[in-house]
Amino acid sequence: MGCWILNEKLSVLLLLVWLGLNLYLFIDTFHWYEDDNAYIYTRIMLGSTLAWARASATCLNFNCMLILLPVCRNLISFLRGASIYCGGALRRQLDKNITFHKMVAYGIALNATIHIIAHLINIERYHSSQSKEAGELRNKLSGLGKSPNESYLNPIRTYETNTTGEVLTTIAGITGVVITVALILIMTSSTELIRRSCYEVFWYTHHLFVVFFTGLIIHGMGQLVRGQTPQSLLLHNVTYCKDHYWEWENATQCPLPQFSGNKPVAWKWVLSPMVLYICERTVRFWRFQQEVIITKVVTHSSGVLELHMKKHGFKMGAGQYIFLQCPSVSQLEWHPFTLTSAPEEEYFSVHIRVVGDWTAALFKAFGAEEKAFKELWMLPRLAVDGPYGSATTDIFRYQVSVCIAGVTPFASVLKSIWYKCCNPNTVLALQKVYFYWICRDPSAFEWFGDLLFHLETKMAEKWKNDFLSYHIFLTGWDESQATHIALHCDDKMDVITGLRQKTCYGRPNWDNEFKQLAENHPSNSIGVFFCGPKALSKILQKTCNSYSSVDPRGVQFHYNKESF
Known part of the structure; x- marks a missing residue:
């Protein structure tokens, strides 16, 4: 547990800050609508679901403000470059931009669900306030707005009104449906199954965010939820008048209350991120040209x-x-x-x-x-x-780096190492590279084998045989390949790759590998870089935390995953 906290402390801190801000905004808004005098009459009709709807709306706006920032690739790339002297922990957080994007999306989905349920209850309570069973005060409040000098509180004007039809004729109702449908389509098409099997569906559906944000900005203009105006609160003693509603218009301190809707605020939350994102897309369009x-x-x-x-x-x-x-x-x-x-x-x-x-x-x-x-x-x-930039660009910042590829090998990095070794004027902070490649198909070695062969030869010429240790694991083969491998198992060169280092068959035992790495480098900060499937990523991250020393003078494994 101590090692996990040591390695993930910044991630945990950022998660707690995000959760804390959401909680603060929710509680603060909830108490405002539960306690403020301007909404006493609204609460009489709607109860606590008013506060639930408004609190979730505030959190929804907050998360919609954040959702675009992690996908501003040029902004992330700029911040990554600017944080070059701020330590690897900050850059590793920037590399988790898509993880944060997903986390914020879950926050949007949760608050949208609360908001929708609360307003569905509110609509029903508005409707029931028109019935005789609702009581005289709720009936009186629902009847306001019929005369020219009155303003309404209840948007459902009669008990006979079809609530569904009435709501769907309002700005808030129409945009609410549009936003909800767009959000459902975006979320359901973002599942890993859809992304991997039908990436095009994910890609096109994700562009419904334009519809979502347009609807979000317009949504509040409907001003469906109303409260007492500040001028009315000065003239109408709500504390007294709510219990003496029969005196309305007759008593000096009880003139008819006046109501107005909340001014739209969503645009204030999302304007800056939207401007940033428009700039991002402008840069992309310029590159496209x-x-x-x-x-x-x-x-x-x-x-x-x-x-x-x-x-x-x-x-x-x-x-x-x-x-x-x-x-x-x-x-x-x-x-x-x-x-x-x-x-x-x-x-x-x-x-x-x-x-x-x-x-x-x-x-x-x-x-x-x-x-x-x-x-x-x-x-x-x-x-x-x-x-x-990606996590992989930090490989040269460590004295010891471990590169693990489950899909795409680190060809760019290994080529760059080869060129740097050829240049006698290049000084490398990197002293040791461990390269692991897990591959199921022997034919995949075809284009990558030549690179490893040249790198292996160059290291031997420079007397740097210990600089690169590579381990290739083949996880799939057929019967004829197995026979061929068995016949040539004693050859000096590997039968699959043609390299000096023999191919291993099966999957690596990561506990054994990391234990050996920790013994070989007992006081180093080791960068572990991975590109591959999610399941293996979880195993490697857990193993990095397990074998990192609690003592800062001991070995530390810093996990970096390439994600885009």
Whole structure:
């Protein structure tokens, strides 16, 4: 537990601050509507559901203010660069921007649910206040607004009114339905199942946020919930008059109460984030307009498309990622890909596997599906947004780094290490790299094996055999491959990769691996970098916390996950 707190203290602090602010806003607003004299008559009709509706609305506005900030990629990238001297803990929090985005989304969903339920009850109570059983005071309050000099409190004007139809003719009712439908579609299409199997559905549905925010700003203009005006409170002694309602208009201290709706405030909460997001989209559009030159296309037999590109002014760092758009495939979709080239190279590259409709269409557009050769000028146009920083860019900040790849290997980082080792003038703070690659298909080694081979050879030439330790784990093979592996198990070079380091078969025992790392580096801060599936990420994060020493002088494992 102590190690967990040590490693996750900033995450816990930020979570507590967010929860604390939500709780404070909810309680403060709740007490205001429960105690304020302006809403005494409204509470007589609605009870405590008035406070529940208004408190949840305040928290809803607060979270809607936050929801756009984590997806302002250029802002996050700027803050990440600006926090270079602030320690790794802050940068690791910025790398969790999508996690925070999801957390805030859950807050929006929760408060929206409370708000909807409270107002459904309020509508029913407004309606029941028109019935004879409601009592004389509620009937009198519901009857206000029929004369020219009166203002109404109850938006349901008669007991015979169809409440559903009445509500759906108001601004608040129409926008409320629109907001709710948009939110349901956004939330349901954001599940991991939909994102992985039908990314396009997730992508398009998420753009309903425009409808959601438009509805949110307009929603409060309906002013459905009303309270007594400040001028009326000065003339109408509500404490006395609520118990002497038969004296209204007759007693000097009890003129008819006047009511007005709350002024819309949602726009005040979301205006600044929306301006920031518009600036973000403007920058992305400007990048979209910039020309991208495709210099090389390679189709690997393992079903991987390798693209080499150039773009004016493009400057990348090792471990960064970009967003790609192919207008001939889709005019709106952008997909993230880790860069597989090094900053030292004259081009930037990505390796793309077919994992959905968009990548399949991209393969077809480039002729990779039929392995048909296309002249470079015949290739479809690509647009590039980025590069953006990720957790992986911090690998060179540690003396010891552990790179674990469950899907995409750290090609960019390893290439950059190779170039830095070739340059005698380069001084590296990084002294040791452990590289783990877990892969289920032997053919995936095809494009990556050459890089490891050259890196292995270069390290041997520089007498730096101990600089890089790599461990390749193959988790899937068929019977013929198993026979081939068994026949060549005594060869000096690995039968799968052709490297000196032999491939391991099965999954790593992470407890054993981290125990060995802790013994090898008993007083180091070790950066652990992961790119891969969520299930393995949880295991690695837990293992990092387990093997970190409570003593600050001991070994510390700092977990960094690449997410975009």
